[in-house]
Structure formats: C-alpha cells, structure tokens
Amino acid sequence: MTSDRRILIYDTTLRDGAQREGLSLSITDKIRIARRLDLLGIPFIEGGWPGANPKDVQFFWQIQEEPLTQAELVAFCSTRRPGVAAADDAMLQPILAAGTRWVTIFGKSWDLHVTEGLKTTLDENLAMISDTIAYLRAQGRRVIYDAEHWFDGYKHNPSYALETLNSAIAAGAEWIVFCDTNGGTLPHEVSQIVQDVLQHFDHPSLVTRHPSLVTLQFGIHTHNDAEMAAANAIAAVMQGACMVQGTINGYGERCGNANLCSVIPNLQTKLGFSCIAPEQLAQLTDTSRFVSEVVNLAPDDHAPFVGLSAFAHKGGIHVSAVERNPLTYEHMQPEVVGNRRRIVISEQSGLSNILAKARSFGIELEKQDPTCRQILQRLKNLESEGYQFEAAEASFELLMREALGQRQPPFEVKGFQIHYDMISGKQLLCATSMATVKIAVGGKDILEAAEGNGPVAAMDAALRKALVNFYPEIESFHLTDYKVRILDGAAGTSAKTRVLIESSNGHQRWTTVGVSDNILEASYHAVVEGLEYGLLLQAQVQEALTSQV
Structure with missing residues (x-):
C-alpha cells in the first residue's frame, strides 16, 4: 500500500470498447451498460461521439430522460476541422446538443499525424486545439483533452508535443490525458515521460503564465497492442496521473484498451489508491459478466480477478x-x-x-x-x-x-431417433432435422417429436416438449453454448468425440459433458444431464424457499 489518493476512473466501453471487431451495441445495450457502470461507481462514462452516427445521438437523448445517478456522462469528439472556426464547424453542434456537462476532445500530439494525416500545418493544429476547447468552454462545457498519440509524438518531437498541451491548457482544458494510441509504449517509457511532463508543468514560471495549472490534472489512456495497457496505466498513476481511461473486460479496437477489471483492483487493493467504494468493488465480477452478456461475447474464464478460473x-x-x-x-x-x-x-x-x-x-x-x-x-x-x-x-x-446414492433422475430416456433430410438441386433447398424421443416419468411413457435446425437442437426440443408438462420450469432452460472436441483425430471418422454443453435458466449457468465415438450419442448424454441438473437446481431453490417459510 502506498497512497490513499483518489484515482478517477473514466470508462470508454460504449465508445472505444465498441470499436472492437465483432462487437456491436444497440441503443438499449448502451443504456443498460451505462446504468450498470453507474451502479459500480464509475465517475466518468463516455457515451459516444454524437453526430458520428445516429445511434449515439439517440443514446444521449434517451438517457437524458432518466439521468445517471452517480456518474458524469461524457460526449466525445475531435478538434475542429482545419480552416474552419469552431463556432462554424457543424461537427460540434451535436456535441452541445448532447447536453453533457463534460466533453472529451482529442487532438494530435504527433507532428507526423498533423502533416500526413490532417494535411495541415503545425501552427494550424495548435489553433484547432485552442479554438475548439475555448469554444466549448464559452458554451459552458468542462473539457477533458485527450492528447492522441502522445507518447509517440513526445518521443519524436518533444517540444512540439508540449506545445499542443500548452494550447489545450491555455484554452481551458481541466484534464490532460496522455494517450498511448498505438499501444506500443512500454511501462518504463510511460513512467519516465509522464514524470518529465508533470515536472515540466510544475515549474513556477508556467504556473504564473497559466493560472489554470493550479487545478490542472493529468490522466492516462492506454491500448493493449504490446499487452502492456494495464501496466502502463498503473505506471502513469505511480508518477502522478489521477485519471485512468479504460474499458470493462479490456474491449477495444485491435488488441483492446486497458482492462478496468484489472486496473481498478490493482490500484485499490495492491497500491491503496481509492477508485470506487469497497461494496462497489465487490460488484466488479458481476459487472464484468453482465457486460460480456450484453455485448454477446463469451466471458474470458481466465481473466485476472473476475474470470471463472481466476481463483x-x-x-x-x-x-x-x-x-x-x-x-x-x-x-x-x-x-x-x-x-x-x-x-x-x-x-x-x-x-x-x-x-x-x-x-x-x-x-x-x-x-x-x-x-x-x-x-x-x-x-x-x-x-x-x-x-x-x-x-x-x-x-x-x-x-x-x-x-452417494443421492441421485434420483427425474425422468428416464428409453430411446431416441434422429432424422436429417437435405433436399438439393442446383442449390440447397431444404435442410431439417427431426428427433423422436421416448421417455418415462413416474411410470408413464411419453413419445414426442420435434424439429430443429440441427440434430442436437431437434433432440433438445423433443426432450423439452416431452417433459414440460411434468416440469414447467424447463420452459426457462436453454442451451447457451455447444462445444465439440475430437479427441483422437488420427482415427478419422471413428474418432472419439467430447461434447460440452452449457445451459442456463436465465439466472444460473451449468455445463455438462458427454463422450462417445458417436457425436450424437455424446451430445445426447450432455443434453440429458443438462436438463437433469437444471431440475436439481430448481428443486434446491424450492427447498431453500420452503425452509425459510
């Protein structure tokens, strides 16, 4: 433990995290995640870039109807375009219409990006930073300035990189955030550069020239391309940064962003910094899994702190x-x-x-x-x-x-058949599976059939159809994952197969396994045990409720 200094967490899952390949969020998804992050005690939640797409505009409108209770919602945007005054740049109007008190503006720190990316002059880039921030401040907004490509820019041209920060500070930015946009900087470099910059701005002559420096604070925004995002964020905090920008589960473009599910507990439990309340920290695992469910990505079981296998x-x-x-x-x-x-x-x-x-x-x-x-x-x-x-x-x-003699199967499967029909001509016309099952419940035989988009789906549907009249709770059961592993590939089509099936009742998840040299038989064992275990869980819940009464 080293400090009880407050570190403000800035979550950008809804914007930077949503840039992950294969991840797409609806407006409802974004609102649900924002409210969950609010409960977690995250001080700043970046909602997106209003004007960049209709979805983000609607998100800010809808969330105003029922504002967050703890967090500051933040709109995100770039500096104005070259050669256009901020007051005349239509891109900034949706930012103001979003109605947030805080706005995050990013600008270029690396001269290479100014000349090659923006195709403008170094002086014009400084004016773009200054004009944009001054305009937003005049409209009553508080500004966080994200210094994009900061570390690369500082390493290539430190004097110009510092000029960009001077422009942001003079215009009224309250936060300067160092961004490792390419994600290739190492912790010792982050540590040294942040230390050098903070010492530079601590000089008495600069404080006299920029009175806002008395309240100016610094933050860090890191990407994970070298798998150093969390370490780099912590390195910056150790040198004086007071804000960490990142995402839940480390979602983000390319290799992702700093994973707040690792950064927060490391800062709080290992180093003694204050990020969120202890009772909110105890919600971190649930929040991680909630977000993974909403974005429809399987949770990383081996994620530090919050993964299923972490302990x-x-x-x-x-x-x-x-x-x-x-x-x-x-x-x-x-x-x-x-x-x-x-x-x-x-x-x-x-x-x-x-x-x-x-x-x-x-x-x-x-x-x-x-x-x-x-x-x-x-x-x-x-x-x-x-x-x-x-x-x-x-x-x-x-x-x-x-x-132990405690297993009492709620039903017995006496047999099943599966038919798969594919009718094709020049192109595939129809492919269906039908399963017929015969089960016994309480001495009564039931024969049922059902179709599915595959043999396992058909088998599962037929079993449910046969059982639901005896066990209505089965209606809420559903398969959430199906994994097949060939155990001895050299045996070809006669290879032994392992099937893992994950099931859920909407509140709990459980996994069952089946093994056979016939993939349908392996699947059958896993499906049947999944239903049996779900009924066991339900019986345990009912028993607990009865004992409470």
Missing part, C-alpha cells in the same frame, strides 16, 4: 494447502472483487479436491469415507476415456451424488 485450484497439493490457508495460492480474497474460490476436478485431483468440491455442493464427506476414493477412481477412469470434468462441474456433481 480456481486444480492440483491436489494446491487444494490441500488452500483449504488450510488460502494465502498459500491466492494473492487476495476473491470475495473482495465479487468472485469466489473454485476447486477444479480432474485426473490430477487428490482426495482434497473431492472433499472441497463436495463441500461446494453442500455435501459433507470425511476423508476416511471409502466413497471418496470410489469417486476419485471413477473420475480418473472417466477422464482417461476422454471426459473432462473441470469444465463440466454439473456432470461431476451428478456423478458424485450417484456414488
């Missing part, structure tokens, strides 16, 4: 040690960031893993219980056949309950 333990020695003292293999308490410890089950597991995993399922076992060794041996036998339980904890819980 997962697989090796038997590790598990045994963590059970005695978590500090042995955990750098912090996972609950601080809203995460939790997970004991992973695999062929490398020992009895410690079995006991710990059983506790996580609400099952108390003793090490001396012979069932423990039976479960462990069964686990290792199945994994040698291609099963993988570290990624399919729902299947492992069912296996464990079966060994």
